[in-house]
Amino acid sequence: MTKALNNRAWLLVLPMLLLVAINAVIPLMTVVNYAFQESFYGEFFWAGTANFEAVLSSDRFHNALIRQFAFTFTILAIEIPLGVAIALAMPRRGAMASVCLVLMALPLLIPWNVVGSMWNIFALPDLGLLGYGINWLGIDYNYTNQPVSAWVTVILMDVWHWTSLVVLLAYAGLQSIDDAYYRAAKIDGASRWAVFRYIQLPKMRQVLIIAVLLRFIDSFMIYTEVLVLTGGGPGNTTTFLSIDLVKKALGEQVLGEAAAMSIIYFLMTLLVCWLFFTLMTQSDAKAEYRAGKD
């Protein structure tokens, strides 16, 4: 669809722009403002890049960053294949399909602090089904004082919470495949794997990019669930970037460093966002080109 050039369209965008700008630009400027200053008993001094240097050279930031990447890649490696597998196995239509969708969407609508509380209770070593069950199997498990248990619990919680999003996206991608493709594949005697590789996977490509993007970004800013479940502990073992940042800004009141860290953090997400956006628009353009040729 070709669109007409019309700069008055800005008028339609304006109310939205104002509201988002209040929330995005002003706080961002506040953060930038603090990042270059040093506070000393309520007075502010120009600090240049000292705050950035302090953050970038601190072990605390490096460790939080490493934990963050370890967490994000682990959950991506679990949730994406698992979500695709479940979507492939779901009934394609009928009442059971809607029952599945409704039940699977349920975790997505639970407030994040409740997700944390729920897993907190579920995983209690003496009272929770999960904790009690694992200990009953003879494995020593206590997420409040063992880093390994804490990590397993946090990852299980995230898989529980977000795999459904991948399932729903992949399922929607599969729904868009015309039955004719499957019939043709059947006539050609294509194997299950060939159907997946040459029909289903290409059709899911677009939604899978979005799934990876969303899961990457959202897990990169995970805060509430982990805070309620483990409080970032034991020690600092589950202190991810957001938790560390809020600790710095509100708990320790080192605003300058917190602001510098915010900016570094934001730039990282922005970079990833831009990479995916380019990837997406490119595959859009390719699809259009192909459609144009047919």
Next chain:
Amino acid sequence: MSTTNARPTRRIRLKWLVPTLYIIFLMLPIYWLINMSFKTTNEILAGFSPYPQNFTLDSYIEILTNPAWYWGYINSLTYVILNTIISVAVALPAAYAFSRYRFVGDKHLFFWLLTNRMAPPAVFMFAFIELYSSLQLFDSHLAVALAHCLFNIPLAVWILEGFMSGVPKEIDETAYVDGYSFPHFFVKIFMPLIASGIGVTAFFCFMFSWVEMLLAKNLTTVQAQPIASVMTRTASSSGYELGLLAAAGVLTLIPGALVIYFVRNYIAKGFALGRV
């Protein structure tokens, strides 16, 4: 012949296993929460039991009769609904502009919008507190509703733009030729055409505002505090009120479950646009 018949049936039976196991996995923690919510404190402290022995509604009665508790829910629902209305209302014309016109800077604007969906709230948190304090809105429903616009408006524009692009442009042109003014056309003709899209958008705005707690908690203290704050206070103040905490958690599941039920046929469609 017999082998070709046997194979598909076996595969179908195995296929059922995957979603079934997954749903069981999803339901277990929820079951456990419900289980805990019907137990008395004594029973909880007595140790592990797979279902309530002395079934009680005490926790629910406490929550539904104590204003400190039920105001948490009312506050949460207030800012969520407020946010949904604001987000959809300003996103509608903006999405129309993106779907119908080219204008200076449109692509950059769209990307900038998306980056806001991706910005970690923790990054802006203390700046948000300062901003809403200086606007005299701190600890009000409006503050949270406006703050949640940061990620909900971009989302709403994105989803709506997809639905609007599915409506042929000829409809707009015919209406203008027939002498409809833009607002008249938009409300009377265009909005009914994308009604399901508006529904899906409202659903996602509701969902993301309802689940977000970092901003909601930190922008409020007393007047507008969300249910999350009340729950956190309970968890930390009196140690072992697990039954109460569980019951409060179960009650937060209800709005979500209701909303999903109503839009169940559209969920896949909203996701199909790949715009969440």
